[in-house]
Amino acid sequence: MDEYRIHREILCVDLKSFYASVECAERGLDPFKTPLIVADKSRGQGSIVLAVSPFLKAKGMPSRCRLHEVPDIEGLIVARPRMRTYLEVSRDIVGVYLSYVAPEDLHIYSIDEAFLDVTPYLNYYNKDARALAREILDAILKETSIPAACGIGDNMLLSKLALDLKSKKAPSGIAAIRYEDVERDLWPVTPLSQMWGIGKRMEKRLNALNIWTVGDLARYDAGKLRKRFGIIGEELYYHAHGIDQSIISEGVNRGATPKSVGLGQTLFRDYDATEIHTVTLEMVDEVAEKLRFLRHEAKTLHLSIGYSKAYGGGFSRQISFPCPTDSEEEIFEATWRLFRRHHENLPIRRISVRATNLIPKRAFEQISLFESHAKKRRRQKLGEALDALRRRYGKRSVMRLSSHLDAGTAKERSGLIGGHRE
Numbered sequence: 001m002d003e004y005r006i007h008r009e010i011l012c013v014d015l016k017s018f019y020a021s022v023e024c025a026e027r028g029l030d031p032f033k034t035p036l037i038v039a040d041k042s043r044g045q046g047s048i049v050l051a052v053s054p055f056l057k058a059k060g061m062p063s064r065c066r067l068h069e070v071p072d073i074e075g076l077i078v079a080r081p082r083m084r085t086y087l088e089v090s091r092d093i094v095g096v097y098l099s100y101v102a103p104e105d106l107h108i109y110s111i112d113e114a115f116l117d118v119t120p121y122l123n124y125y126n127k128d129a130r131a132l133a134r135e136i137l138d139a140i141l142k143e144t145s146i147p148a149a150c151g152i153g154d155n156m157l158l159s160k161l162a163l164d165l166k167s168k169k170a171p172s173g174i175a176a177i178r179y180e181d182v183e184r185d186l187w188p189v190t191p192l193s194q195m196w197g198i199g200k201r202m203e204k205r206l207n208a209l210n211i212w213t214v215g216d217l218a219r220y221d222a223g224k225l226r227k228r229f230g231i232i233g234e235e236l237y238y239h240a241h242g243i244d245q246s247i248i249s250e251g252v253n254r255g256a257t258p259k260s261v262g263l264g265q266t267l268f269r270d271y272d273a274t275e276i277h278t279v280t281l282e283m284v285d286e287v288a289e290k291l292r293f294l295r296h297e298a299k300t301l302h303l304s305i306g307y308s309k310a311y312g313g314g315f316s317r318q319i320s321f322p323c324p325t326d327s328e329e330e331i332f333e334a335t336w337r338l339f340r341r342h343h344e345n346l347p348i349r350r351i352s353v354r355a356t357n358l359i360p361k362r363a364f365e366q367i368s369l370f371e372s373h374a375k376k377r378r379r380q381k382l383g384e385a386l387d388a389l390r391r392r393y394g395k396r397s398v399m400r401l402s403s404h405l406d407a408g409t410a411k412e413r414s415g416l417i418g419g420h421r422e
Helices: 018-026 054-058 083-099 119-125 129-144 156-165 179-186 199-206 214-219 222-229 231-240 273-292 328-341 373-393
Strands: 010-015 036-038 076-080 106-110 113-117 149-151 175-178 260-271 297-305 314-325 348-361
Touching: 010 083, 010 156, 018 036, 018 083, 018 273, 054 113, 054 214, 083 106, 083 113, 083 129, 113 156, 119 129, 119 175, 119 273, 129 149, 129 175, 149 156, 156 175, 156 179, 214 231, 222 231, 260 273, 260 297, 273 297, 273 328, 273 348, 297 328, 314 328, 314 348, 328 348
Parallel strands: 036 076, 149 175
Antiparallel strands: 010 113, 010 149, 106 113, 260 348, 297 314, 297 348
């Protein structure tokens, strides 16, 4: 196992309750003493709470709930999301990172998390990884008033696990997991979904094999895991031993083929089948545009529908295309076929459309016996022309007429950043 171990000094930095901390900083308030949540009250009591301040998190309030589920708290501040402001603060913090490491040794994982490979810099700063992490966290706080935590590890995986499992609970906000700590710190972890890279669905599949802890996973036969889950099974086995050979400066998943493209939305009210037709058209347009931008085609279409809370339930189904496609017409036809086949005539509150099993767009085309090749090329050129107009003049420059109906959501979503107002 030693031959697979790389030895680097990796920091994984997390900005604590980022959106809420930014709102506190903008008001000159201490996020550890302020009851503040980030939510859009204009969307009604069903609006999702995007973040809660560290003060409320310490009192056990979940960071994701509905506005109507928030308890009555004295002095509670409800801050409207301001995505442009959060992006600007995140940019400033990236500037702090780049004052310590070169761009090739920085990997931005999300708006509030980043990996830094400080291996080449410890001698220069004459500090160990923990001391340098402390200096970087202090610099972030001084520059932006945003508190942060940091995980340290011999690789990206261990630094992330140190952050998730230990740093956020440590008084200093800094903790480490090394290879020699894996058996003590990682193997007892259960449920498995607490392990970075294991979701609820994979957790259930592993549980079915009597794998309940990370230690169980580490002791399982690697060959059987690969046979059952493919390359992902083998990767999980090595991760259970703390092994990850990703090198930031060599690129993290650089050039990797995307697994899927799509989008989902929770509607502002219950929709019937006629209204959902309009929303589905809008969403399919966006999915097809994303496919063309990535120069990929989809072999499979996945549709998920969630019914109104009053009824509960829903369905999630997929269908394969006769030939890989990036055509909104073909994608919509498949989507609507799934909807008609499985919809139970109940009011709808959530919808997700996703194109999966992607392949790079082919240099040649497979000609259908049932469609004119010239007609298909005209439709393709039209789609590409509309894409160019939207990129140049904005999403609202070209929209379906049906998007101007009351049921349409594209007009409002086009003015959002990350699903929220600026």
